[in-house]
Amino acid sequence: MEKADWLEEVYSHINAAFESEHLPKILDLVRQPSVAGTGEGIDECAEKVMELLRSVGCVDVHLEQYVKSPVVVGRLNADVENAPGILMYGMYDVQPPEPYDEWIVPPYEGARIDFENYGECIVARGIMNSKGPLVCFLNAVDSIRKTLGYMPVNVLFVVEGEEELGSESMIPFVEAHKEEIAKLDGVFLNGARQDEQGRPAVLLGNKGTLYLDLEVTGGEWGGPQKIDLHSMNAAWVGSPAWRLVNALSTMRQGDDILIEGFYDDLKPLSEADEQLTRRFASVFDEEMFLNERLYASRFLHDMHGEEAVRKLMWTPTLNIDGIWGGYTGPATKTVIPYKVQAKVDVRLVPPLTADMMLEKIKKHLNKHGYDDVKITVRQSSPWSKSDPEALACRAALMALDNSGYDQGYAWPIFPGTGPAYLFTQRCGVPFVSYGLGQGGRIHAPNEYHTVKGLRENEMSCAAYLYYLTKLAHEAGQ
Incomplete structure (x- = not known):
């Protein structure tokens, strides 16, 4: 029998299992090199990802070879009828760690240290981008299954090994699985989406x-x-x-x-995009962006506030x-x-x-x-754009609003570029990225993620799946 309100129980399980079970799984994966550009450790890392998928109950776990690095695929079937379904997109490849002499710890050691002003952190290549978030999602799934005794969501896991090379294999992969993907409620990418002030964000699109x-x-x-x-x-x-x-x-x-x-x-923005744009502008920290991210003294045309936000996004x-x-x-x-x-x-x-x-x-x-x-x-x-009213997007926004952090916001369209269009434009399903957690220095020496953030990221993954099932039931799925 399904439980209606199970999120707090899952949170308790995550807290109990984090140090003894969950964190060691994260560290095991980041200790495995997997540099797509050179091929170092790619096959070994793909095998580890397959083991992780099997450990949370996935079936039909296999590799699909297209261009260079294999795509890891697994299916986790829900144990209840009319369950929502998502594709969990992730990547197991990383950027080369060089220059080694700029790391304060070996890049594949998975060291746990007090790091600068961030508190207790894991400093390792891939902890932020994106092995840490990948294993956090799997840990959240494990806690849900062990707490409930069943899985309330169908999940198709697709974990690529060429993201750092432009996701070449994802084009033929999506084409081969287009019909299956089009039937899902959405595609989810887990990530540490809290900014410098600790404010969490949801990404619904990109240029x-x-x-x-x-x-x-x-x-x-x-x-x-x-x-x-x-x-x-x-x-x-x-x-x-x-x-x-x-x-x-x-x-x-x-x-x-x-x-x-x-x-x-x-074209004019939809009312939903207007609301999200205004919400972003209401918490937009202009000085932080200029001084800490852009290292610039001013915006073009001396823009400020909402005008600058609209220019950046649209x-x-x-x-x-x-x-x-x-x-x-x-x-x-x-x-x-x-x-x-x-x-x-x-x-x-x-x-x-x-x-x-x-x-x-x-x-x-x-x-x-x-x-x-x-x-x-x-x-x-191409650009990617998801409807904020879609089930998969609403679930992320609900998780954001109930995260316990103030001033959360959404990017209706992010100014960067990625492979999300393969799902939104070619398959017609929304693509959404969300997750608690703080870290940084991706692609650079001393990539880090706070330990607290890893724990909270697992909780935010559980929250996302919880609100996905809740909304699906309310919609009569």
């Missing part, structure tokens, strides 16, 4: 990216075509460097993007990532480079697509006389 190479060489317009020239020839030969700079300057002047139609296709951007060509060494070398390149990225928001923005950029350059600029698309990734 997309169009990444371009722009290249200018000599041609009909002038300029050297085969070799760099001595700069004494600048008096009578055109410069590809100046031509690229001038082309870029037509696209943006000062803080304003000048590409015709760049913002024309944007507008596309045009950014120069780098420009190079000619001589850039420490000495002197007077040349006119024959080839100059720039890398440019555009952040995409709904409903913009990479093709739409690429066409606008091409038309703009052609109109201004720069049709010789060679454009190469290096990468594109």
Whole structure:
């Protein structure tokens, strides 16, 4: 028989089991190297993840090989009828730990220390991104099953080993399992989502990216075509460097993007997104963002408060990532480079697509006389957006509101980019990320997660599953 209110009992089990059972499982996984870029420890780590899935009752645990690292798959079937279903997405690969000499403890030791001003922490590669959150979710599931004697949610576990390489295997994986995924209530990614002030957050979407190479060489317009020239020839030969700079300057002047139609296709926000945006703005700490995250003195156009928040979330951007060509060494070398390149990225928001923005950029350059600029698309990734009213999203928001922490907020769309679009756009299911816990320095030496945060993260996972079942029952599932 199902229990209606079981969350507090599960919390008690997590507290009782955390030090003796749960934390050792977390440490065992972070002590296993798994660097996708080199392949170090990937197969061994995948085996450990399979063992963890089996230990919480998963069936059909197996590996699926697509590009490089295998995807670990397992199914945990609910023991009750009409249970909600989610895909739990995770990753077991990590960034290389180098430089080793900047770590205060060995990166794969799983050391438990008092770290700076954060209190008792685990300092290890992968503890924050993302082995710690993966095992925390599994520990929460274990506590639910042992407390209730049954599992109230169907969970399809999908744990990839190439996230740090761009999730190449997830594209064919999702295509192969599209029908199964489309029947689920949503996709959940666990993570430590508390900010510097301890305020928890829910992520419901992210921007997309169009990444371009722009290249200018000599041609009909002038300029050297085969070799760099001595700069004494600048008096009578055109410069590809100046031509690229001038082309870029037509696209943006000062803080304003000048590409015709760049913002024309944007749509008004839904009422739910409006509410979440205003909620975020109400707790937005401008000084903290500028001083501790951005190391900047001001926002563009001297924006403040809600205006800055809306700009960050809901507008596309045009950014120069780098420009190079000619001589850039420490000495002197007077040349006119024959080839100059720039890398440019555009952040995409709904409903913009990479093709739409690429066409606008091409038309703009052609109109201004720069049709010789060679454009190469290096990468594109669509945006992801989940309906805040969807069951999987409402469960996360309810867990957030009942977390015991004040001033929780949601990102209706996060300014970064990720693979969530594979689920939201290709399968039509919401993707949501939530979790208590604090940590940092991902991809850097001394990656850390507070011990308290790991315990509370397990509780927030249990809370998410609790509110998912509660909402499903209320909806008559």
